[in-house]
Amino acid sequence: MKQIFVRPELCMGCRSCEIGCEVQHSKDKTLFSAVLQSPSPSPRLFVEAAEDIKMPVICRHCEEAPCLNGCISGCLYRDEKGFVRRKKERCIGCWSCMMLCPFGVITRDKEKRIAVKCDRCHKLDLPACVSACPTGALQLVDLDEVPKEIRSRAVLSGTSAYRS
């Protein structure tokens, strides 16, 4: 299965991915509507920066997804492509998923009071964030084609065993 790879060493912190995501999830999918829409469509990934590193933090559609396993309403489910998605009408805004996502990539739609998360642009060939990234810091790749040593480095230090 193709997955989104993040390469922090290529990230300039320009936030094009966030804007691409907002546009894709705005009402008529234009930058104009994304800017004017109120409340503005929240991005579903976040460019974060620490002292010596910048990178987009993105939903990993975890194999054992804490958000999905802990959802108390049946709103979150795994679709046929393996993506963790929402059945919006089932969400009751209990924020359990937010309490459980170890990557901090679930946000709240404060107006509708429902959880917002990455849907992997399941209708597009290329996710909007990947299309928008000018440097290749976000790439869609076939996991099997990524050399093993790069993949093994994808296990990030300091997080517990939520495999992706």
Added chain:
Amino acid sequence: MRHVIIGGSIAGISAAKAIRQSDPSAEVTVLSGEKARPYYRPMIPFLIRKGDIDITFEGDLEKRYGFAVAYEKAAGIDVAKKEVRLESGRNISYDRLLIATGSRPVVPAIPGIRGEAVFTLRTAQDARSIGKSAEKARSAVVLGGGLVGIKTAIALRKAGLGVTIVEKLDCILPGKFDRRGSEIISNIVEKEGIRVLTGISISEVVRAKGELRGVRLSSGDTLDAGMLIVAAGTLPDLDIVKGTGIRTRTGVLIDENLRTSVPDIYAAGDVVEYTDLVFGRSAVSALWTNAEEMGRLAGRNMAGGKAKYEGFLSVLNSSEIFDIPVMAIGLVEPDPLSREYESLVEDNVDSYKKLVFKGSVLVGAVFINDVENAGIYTNLIRSRMQMGGLKEEAIKGSLRYINFIRTVPEQTMSA
């Protein structure tokens, strides 16, 4: 291999799924004593006002995962013959058995409590009965200020009833939130018109010709009420394990592979007593999330796996109280006399946040109306990671996932 699961709720169903995923040839029978399609139990407060919303697990589980659900209650276990006796008198044999009977509401022995118009809230049926009774009643008393009590009170308030919560301890949400957090939540519900009485207990349920009139309080006062909801907590449902030799304390005791003391019998969910990751002692969890995880791991092990279960956080609550998100995770109110713990607090006009540290390890967190990124903190608590210099950052709220990535050249992650 023939697997039998007693209890058809989240622990039982996630075990059944996991067994079938690990071993597609396994034969799995789930016994559902509630005689209802598996459903999302935490959703039942919503049935009080709208009895017809669909809260069941979607799709045809049996077809999709290939297990059978029998809507029958187990009446006994013969551990020597490896058989489960059903209420109908039929026996079914097992190679591996899972106890997933969950927990049951506790009803304190108060004079007059048995009788009409007194309810507990544990099943979808309970919720619908409460809803029906609420159509006629003008006021309700809720015994117990835990999360279930508060959720019931909110539903009844929204249905237009006058509602009073009576909590015998001196604050609501005892053990689930810290004192300040509980005070804030108390203020929120009171502002919405729910009365909260703490440090007071109900000494008698007042009836006239059997009909509920109200309750008498330990203070001597009486409260009028058309209905009484008992939300005094739950205890593991141990009926089925009595006389089997399965070791229990408050709940069924399990080892790190979720096995009970009797060979080939496992247990998962609310019925279990096991290690709390931050309390440093065993506890019962009474949480959906934990029941799902235990069920999944038990199922995997029943099918031959060796999944190791380290334990759960028995405080892991997230909810919305009248549009205000509130969360409590881990050890939220350390013993004030202990020097081992340090609490960092940010108490603002419109939000509240508390982090509890043991040395440089985060062991507890409370978030009210400022819950973004909470999952990062939950993960830190669960993984008992050394935080070093990030403590101050943590309370300021700027802590994000990236703070935990030690820079490795060319580090990559997948999504």
